[in-house]
Amino acid sequence: xxxxxxxxxxxxxxxxxxxxxxxxxxxxxxxxxxxxxxxxxxxxxxxxxxxxxxxxxxxxxxxxxxxxxxxxxxxxxxxxxxxxxxxxxxxxxxxxxxxxxxxxxxxxxxxxxxxxxxxxxxxxxxxxxxxxxxxxxxxxxxxxxxxxxxxxxxxxxxxxxxxxxxxxxxxxxxxxxxxxxxxxxxxxxxxxxxxxxxxxxxxxxxxxxxxxxxxxxxxxxxxxxxx
Amino acid sequence: xxxxxxxxxxxxxxxxxxxxxxxxxxxxxxxxxxxxxxxxxxxxxxxxxxxxxxxxxxxxxxxxxxxxxxxxxxxxxxxxxxxxxxxxxxxxxxxxxxxxxxxxxxxxxxxxxxxxxxxxxxxxxxxxxxxxxxxxxxxxxxxxxxxxxxxxxxxxxxxxxxxxxxxxxxxxxxxxxxxxxxxxxxxxxxxxxxxxxxxxxxxxxxxxxxxxxxxxxxxxxxxxxxx
DNA sequence: GGTCAATACTTTATCGATAAAATTAATTTT
DNA sequence: AAAATTAATTTTATCGATAAAGTATTGACC
Numbered sequence: 120x121x122x123x124x125x126x127x128x129x130x131x132x133x134x135x136x137x138x139x140x141x142x143x144x145x146x147x148x149x150x151x152x153x154x155x156x157x158x159x160x161x162x163x164x165x166x167x168x169x170x171x172x173x174x175x176x177x178x179x180x181x182x183x184x185x186x187x188x189x190x191x192x193x194x195x196x197x198x199x200x201x202x203x204x205x206x207x208x209x210x211x212x213x214x215x216x217x218x219x220x221x222x223x224x225x226x227x228x229x230x231x232x233x234x235x236x237x238x239x240x241x242x243x244x245x246x247x248x249x250x251x252x253x254x255x256x257x258x259x260x261x262x263x264x265x266x267x268x269x270x271x272x273x274x275x276x277x278x279x280x281x282x283x284x285x286x287x288x289x290x291x292x293x294x295x296x297x298x299x300x301x302x303x304x305x306x307x308x309x310x311x312x313x314x315x316x317x318x319x320x321x322x323x324x325x326x327x328x329x330x331x332x333x334x335x336x337x338x339x340x341x342x343x344x345x346x
Numbered sequence: 347x348x349x350x351x352x353x354x355x356x357x358x359x360x361x362x363x364x365x366x367x368x369x370x371x372x373x374x375x376x377x378x379x380x381x382x383x384x385x386x387x388x389x390x391x392x393x394x395x396x397x398x399x400x401x402x403x404x405x406x407x408x409x410x411x412x413x414x415x416x417x418x419x420x421x422x423x424x425x426x427x428x429x430x431x432x433x434x435x436x437x438x439x440x441x442x443x444x445x446x447x448x449x450x451x452x453x454x455x456x457x458x459x460x461x462x463x464x465x466x467x468x469x470x471x472x473x474x475x476x477x478x479x480x481x482x483x484x485x486x487x488x489x490x491x492x493x494x495x496x497x498x499x500x501x502x503x504x505x506x507x508x509x510x511x512x513x514x515x516x517x518x519x520x521x522x523x524x525x526x527x528x529x530x531x532x533x534x535x536x537x538x539x540x541x542x543x544x545x546x547x548x549x550x551x552x553x554x555x556x557x558x559x560x561x562x563x564x565x566x567x568x569x570x571x572x573x
Numbered sequence: 574g575g576t577c578a579a580t581a582c583t584t585t586a587t588c589g590a591t592a593a594a595a596t597t598a599a600t601t602t603t
Numbered sequence: 604a605a606a607a608t609t610a611a612t613t614t615t616a617t618c619g620a621t622a623a624a625g626t627a628t629t630g631a632c633c
Contacts (some may be wrong), residue, residue, distance in 0.1 A: 133587070158615070169617095171586075174401055177405050178407070180408075182408070183505070189359045201481070209500065283502070290383050359617090361616080385585070386584070386585095398616080400586085418584085418624085576633085577633100579628100579629085580626070582628085586621100586623080587622085589618105591618080592617085593614105598609100599608100599610070600609070603625085
């Protein structure tokens with residue numbers, strides 16, 4: 120399960136650092152799909168010994184971001200249109216289910232969190248306008264989507280949702296690296312936020328589902344070499 | 347993701363062995379919930395060095411069977427009625443969805459597999475009659491349930507289903523270790539199998555959902571100290 | 574008697590070294 | 604020259620040792 124932003128008080132370890140950095144490098148596409156991950160090389164790059172590196176890779180394999188082939192090491196997970204569709208279909212299911220539960224259970228604190236994270240994202244949207252979304256935008260974007268489902272009581276649902284969110288994010292960042300995208304994403308976020316705070320589950324879920332699906336469609340339709 | 351019964355040709359490694367054995371020991375309850383897993387001890391018990399053991403534990407943590415607390419090692423994941431309900435609810439969703447897809451996509455080979463694995467399970471059911479289900483029954487039982495969804499095309503759905511299957515199995519084996527259970531489980535399997543081969547999705551899913559839910563209820567109602 | 578801190582003891586996380594396996598290159602055979 | 608061997612090189616998986624962190628113990632002090 121993704122341990123990147125776990126709020127536990129567990130002390131940070133070299134494995135954690137390697138995991139977090141490797142994860143970000145895979146999600147951003149800096150480590151491209153299919154790339155062989157040689158431990159010797161990663162050791163120098165991430166400043167850790169073989170054990171922490173291998174442990175981090177084991178975790179990432181659990182998240183489906185890398186794959187492990189016994190006796191022949193690790194590589195970055197491949198991508199394909201077929202898998203994108205699989206991920207998206209399941210993610211829509213999980214996201215909407217989690218959102219419904221969050222709307223059901225969310226309290227004032229949750230509302231405040233949703234509003235605040237939306238605000239931070241939209242301010243960044245304004246400022247960046249037509250620019251490339253950078254690391255910070257990705258961070259805020261993730262925070263916003265996390266805030267929506269943060270009031271969902273189901274640990275397991277959120278766990279799986281998190282994994283699929285990461286998967287989707289990787290596809291999006293791989294495909295839209297320089298494709299601008301002509302959708303009004305900021306507006307979609309706004310509508311989702313409003314419907315959510317209105318406690319209009321049906322509408323919020325429909326909007327969120329469309330948001331996820333349309334992003335996937337944009338990825339699939341971007342000129343993109345795969346399979 | 348669970349790598350226990352992956353059909354890839356990847357050579358088996360010490361980490362794989364440790365993973366498989368630890369997993370079985372946790373599912374069977376030999377390693378009880380909350381137990382501290384000291385690497386030094388596991389090293390001698392499973393005959394491997396610290397690195398393979400730690401790697402195996404990292405994988406298990408991804409499956410939610412152990413938890414890792416930075417700088418203070420690993421322990422077997424705790425259990426609670428609340429989590430059992432969470433797991434069950436989500437598992438019903440996944441199992442039925444996967445079964446529906448399998449019924450939709452399954453070919454003759456799949457039908458043969460379902461029938462064969464049901465047969466092996468039911469033969470064992472007859473022979474054991476009222477006895478404790480042992481390791482072999484668990485194996486056959488798992489094979490049967492796996493066969494049902496084996497024709498499902500969605501990798502990710504099956505991945506998550508597998509994880510939740512393991513979780514459910516642990517709860518069941520923990521709770522029903524000596525409680526006999528007065529349900530006709532073999533009969534339930536038969537009905538599920540028949541509805542599935544009849545390609546009656548609605549009925550098969552209803553039966554499977556009830557099967558999963560009733561097992562969970564039996565676990566919850568067994569005299570069982572937890573939370 | 575209970576609290577606190579200094580000390581001794583475990584355990585974890587991590588490194589560096591190495592045998593086994595896989596890959597690549599070189600060489601021979603058909 | 605293509606295929607098959609064999610040799611050389613790289614890479615993985617794994618072990619044993621160790622520093623850093625955590626936990627338990629002891630004993631002084633109020």
